[in-house]
Amino acid sequence: MSPELQNILLRYLADDSSVLCLVFTREGKITYSNVYAETLTGLKLEGLGIEEIFLYLGPVPDAAGYLEHPDEKVLINIKTASGMPGTFYFRFYPFQGSVLGLGEADTTEMAQLQNNLLLLNQELNNLSRELQKKNAELTRLNDLKNQFLGIAAHDLRNPLGSIMGFSEILAEDLGKTLNADQQDMLRIIHSSSEFMLHLLNQLLDIAQIESGRLVLEKQNTDLSALLSKNIELNKVLASRKNIAIDLVPGMHRPELYIDPVKIEQVLSNLISNAIKYSKPGTVIRVELSLSNGKAVVCVRDQGPGIPEEETSRLFSSYYTTSVKSTGGEKSTGLGLAISKNIVQGHGGEIWVESRVGEGSAFSFSLPLEP
């Protein structure tokens, strides 16, 4: 090789190539590094020890050991300026009492890595697209369901109203002329249509809530008075099962800014549930108190209690508990879900405390300030 060619190659190796070139003493001190080595590591390497750039998990080997197998490829991971380690394949040669190391990155490995990253990124993006598409589809289906619920419930209310109304009229006008069985039939027609109307109203409520159309018409309301009124109405239902309802007022603030119709719906739901699951001769306590700046209403019964594993699902739509009602009353599974939405719409919370054999306490809170 001519001296001129040698010079060109040496200059290239020193300044321009992507071959890592180091000379270090047998004690591991670097005495020469080319431009690439310094650019790659981000360090002025002369004077540093090789342990500053050679990555080792264990103890750093004796620098002289690199000459044990001269001209063999050795894998060394290098600490680079980017923070990511770079893998190089080095050959080591004895050089003027020191060690000359020449290292190259494995381009095949890097190309493979690059490819794998590209494929992974593609897969991730494809999955993201799939997920978004399915989410959009679910939202569309949910909207359709709510529309259908709303239409069905709305269109069924009028005929049901007629059935209820006419069965009442028939019972009044013909009551004395009908035999016991016929009177029973009329009662069943009335109570069944009443239940169906109740279910339809709840389905309409759920459809409204899930479509984001729940509207609260808030006004200054005396919560104590509302409770008293609702309890008086529910006492009629409770008395049929010989169940007492007591109001325990513990809060003297006169008014809250709430939707009285919707809050009464929540009260009715909780009290009617308590009646449903209470045995004759027991007492339901309705407590009103103040706690942490909120008004808290608690409906406490002496029923059978609810298994712990069910309490977290009670407020989900269409969930019905395994606990049986004491008078054969049916449940739609929607009342507590609707109540939860109404209470949360007011900025409040709803929760249950219950133990099997010790009864249940359903509570909800309402903020004092709007």
Next chain:
Amino acid sequence: MITEDFYRDYQSRLLVGDRTGCTARVNSLLESGIQIRDLYIHLFQRSLYEVGQLWEFNKISVATEHLCTSITESLISLTYPYMFSAPHTGKSAVITCTPGEYHQIGARMVADYFEMSGWDGYFLGANTPLTELIRFIGEKKPDVVAISMSVAFSLSSLSGLIREVRRQYPGLAIILGGQGLKWTDHVIFEGVPNVHVVMTLDELEQNFMKPSARVA
């Protein structure tokens, strides 16, 4: 909405791999209410064509080209909350890439265009096995199948794919697109019935997605 200065700024960030900067710029466009179509054509498509040309003329490395593509794919995902809520027409398309190819971004943008037009755009990513594609078409019964070819070298793979799809589904409309078709003589497809070559997203929308389109 996408001025030349904005585009140049975005493109320069893309070429140096500034994912954060590119994301911020795309988010600013989305928040200002840009039409997704405009974003696709005047930002994503334009920048990717430019990246492709830079690579073809050895101005940038393969690694840079891959990085630009990866960043753009991630940015496209930012548009999805705005895209999938279009009312559906009841039509559907299956979109895929020529076997053996790894460039999928063009095909993905076509799938998204179908979605924007109210179609169900089922996107099968790069290198989907032929058997899987045939099975999927049988399952979804789409109105069209769209196939992308990114490089001209894949022509024989593409021909094989078209033949098999035509054999299994004789009446199904097939749309072909992709940069690889720029350098191909389209006459080889002329004998195959109901195969249409489409070179731009605009052409795709005009000829296949408008209500008056005669195909599908």
